[in-house]
Every structure is written in C-alpha cells, then in structure tokens.
Amino acid sequence: MVGTIAPIVYGEIKSARPRRIVLLHSVAYILGASLFGGGIAWVGSVLLSSVPIADGLTLFVSGLLAMFCALVEFDFIRVPLPQSQWQVPIGWRRLPFELMAVLYGMVLGTGILTRVSVSTFYVLISWALICRHPVLGAVSLGFFGVGRALTVIWLSYGFRNLTECNSLVDKLPLWRGVLHVLNGMLLGMASSCMTLASIFH
Amino acid sequence: MSKLTRLRSEEECLTGCGDRLFALIPSAKRRLILLVASCAMGAVLGSSAHGLVSYSEGVIVICTLAIATGISSLWTP
Numbered sequence: 001m002v003g004t005i006a007p008i009v010y011g012e013i014k015s016a017r018p019r020r021i022v023l024l025h026s027v028a029y030i031l032g033a034s035l036f037g038g039g040i041a042w043v044g045s046v047l048l049s050s051v052p053i054a055d056g057l058t059l060f061v062s063g064l065l066a067m068f069c070a071l072v073e074f075d076f077i078r079v080p081l082p083q084s085q086w087q088v089p090i091g092w093r094r095l096p097f098e099l100m101a102v103l104y105g106m107v108l109g110t111g112i113l114t115r116v117s118v119s120t121f122y123v124l125i126s127w128a129l130i131c132r133h134p135v136l137g138a139v140s141l142g143f144f145g146v147g148r149a150l151t152v153i154w155l156s157y158g159f160r161n162l163t164e165c166n167s168l169v170d171k172l173p174l175w176r177g178v179l180h181v182l183n184g185m186l187l188g189m190a191s192s193c194m195t196l197a198s199i200f201h
Numbered sequence: 202m203s204k205l206t207r208l209r210s211e212e213e214c215l216t217g218c219g220d221r222l223f224a225l226i227p228s229a230k231r232r233l234i235l236l237v238a239s240c241a242m243g244a245v246l247g248s249s250a251h252g253l254v255s256y257s258e259g260v261i262v263i264c265t266l267a268i269a270t271g272i273s274s275l276w277t278p
Contacts, residue, residue: 029271033271056255058258058259059254059255059258059259062259062263066266067240070236070239071236074232074233074235074236075232076229076232076233076236108274111270111274114277115277115278116277117273117274117275117276117277118270118273118276120266120269120270120273121270123263123266124263124266124267124270127259127263131258133258136258136260139260139264140260140263140264140267141267142267143264143267143268143271144267144268144270144271145271146267146268146271147267147268147269147270147271147272147273147274148271148272148274149271150268150271150272151271151272151274151275155275172275172276173276175276176276179273179276181232181235182269183269183270183273184232184235184236184239185235185236185238185239186239186265186266186269187266188235188236188237188239188240188243189239189240189242189243189246190243190262190263190265190266191240191243192240192241192243192244192247193243193244193246193247193254193262194247194254194259194262195247196243196244196247196248196251197247197250197251197254197255197259198255200247200248200251200255
C-alpha cells in the first residue's frame with residue numbers, strides 16, 4: 001500500500017490533493033478496522049449468547065492465547081497460522097485517487113483479507129469475539145486502523161522525496177527479526193498482565 | 202573508481218549493514234530472557250493495576266496491542 005500512496009504524495013501532484021488522499025486513506029483504515037472489529041464482536045455475541053462466560057474468563061483466555069502467540073513470535077513454536085494469501089487488486093490504481101484511497105484503506109483496514117505480518121493480530125480477533133460487545137470490538141480494532149494510518153502518515157510526510165521513502169521501505173525486511181522480538185515482548189507483557197488480572201478479579 | 206570496484210564496495214557496505222542488523226536479533230537464550238523479563242513486567246502491571254485491567258475487560262491492553270499490530274503491518278508484503 002505504501003508503494004501506492006507514497007508516489008502520489010511525493011509525485012508531481014503537489015496541491016491539497018495528496019493531503020486529502022492521505023486523510024481519506026487513514027480514515028478508511030480506521031473505519032474498515034472498526035467495522036470488522038464490531039462485526040466480529042457481534043458474531044461472538046450471537047454465537048456465544050447461550051454460553052455462560054464467567055467474569056474474567058475473557059481476560060484469562062486472551063492471556064493464554066497471547067502467551068502462545070508470544071512463543072510463536074519468539075520462534076520457540078513454529079505453527080503455520082491461518083491467513084489469506086490474497087493481495088489487493090493492482091487494477092484499483094486506475095480508479096480516481098479518492099476512491100482508490102478509500103477502497104484500499106477499507107480493505108486493508110480489516111487486516112484479515114491480506115497476509116498477516118505478526119501473530120498479535122489473532123489475539124485482537126479472539127478478544128473481540130469473546131468480549132461479545134460490538135462497541136468494544138469496534139473501538140479496540142479501530143486502534144489497529146490507527147496504527148496502520150500512523151505508518152502511512154509518517155511515510156507520506158516524514159521524507160523529502162520518494163527516493164528517500166523508497167530507500168527506507170527497501171530496508172524494512174532487514175528489521176523483520178527485531179519486529180517479531182518486539183511483538184513477542186509486548187505479547188509476553190500482555191499475557192501475564194491479563195492472566196494475573198483475571199485471577200485477582 | 203571503476204564501476205566494478207564501486208559496485209563491490211556498495212555490496213560490502215550492504216553486507217556489513219545486514220550483519221549489524223542480524224546481530225540485533227538475539228539467540229535462543231537471549232530470546233528466552235527477553236520473554237521472561239517481559240512477562241515479569243506484565244505481571245507487575247497486572248497485579249498492581251488489576252482493577253483497571255479487569256474492569257475494562259482488558260481494553261487498554263488490547264488497544265496497545267492493536268496499535269503495535271497496526272504499525273507492524275508496515276512489514277506486510
């Protein structure tokens with residue numbers, strides 16, 4: 001996605017349009033993620049409506065799953081996690097800029113339709129499913145959209161030109177190992193925090 | 202400097218950068234220490250602020266994870 005939005009921003013078009021496109025794209029990320037989160041939580045509320053869930057069980061289960069994902073991120077467990085291999089259609093680049101930015105944002109904002117870079121995402125989905133509260137699901141997954149939007153805003157305005165931006169994007173794969181370690185640490189913290197909070201509950 | 206020499210020096214520079222970054226990725230023992238340390242930090246947070254965490258059903262923790270996941274999406278191919 002960065003490869004699509006960044007050239008527009010750093011390209012020849014230097015009017016108010018790039019700013020509007022980045023804004024639209026960012027809002028679409030948050031909207032797509034929130035709709036997905038709300039939808040998952042609604043599905044959870046329908047599926048688990050007859051299942052009695054004790055107070056603190058959501059935290060306990062999420063904590064255990066976070067520990068499992070931490071072990072995956074630290075490469076102690078190697079499990080192929082389910083994910084879609086689909087990629088956003090390149091043909092959408094021919095659409096009007098505004099429509100393209102919104103479409104890409106909404107689809108990528110869900111996070112599940114394309115490849116998943118870190119297993120942390122599965123903790124979010126499972127939590128939204130178990131919490132059975134569409135508003136909470138929409139808010140929490142909405143922050144996933146915020147995170148995605150922050151990267152696009154940084155890449156769109158943090159560099160002087162497209163060459164600088166592309167050179168950073170080219171170096172990103174080198175940092176993949178560090179990314180997994182950082183995610184593993186966050187998951188480890190979240191795991192013990194949620195599990196202990198559920199026990200003290 | 203000939204083109205071949207320049208290309209070689211660029212290649213060596215890139216390899217050097219890769220090696221330095223690779224050194225940042227810890228060994229299995231260091232990864233285990235990092236995991237235990239992060240779990241310990243989480244345990245301190247979980248026990249001291251358990252009221253806040255459990256009252257909100259873990260929303261604060263999940264939102265933090267969500268932002269981190271969103272930023273990590275930068276690495277999605």
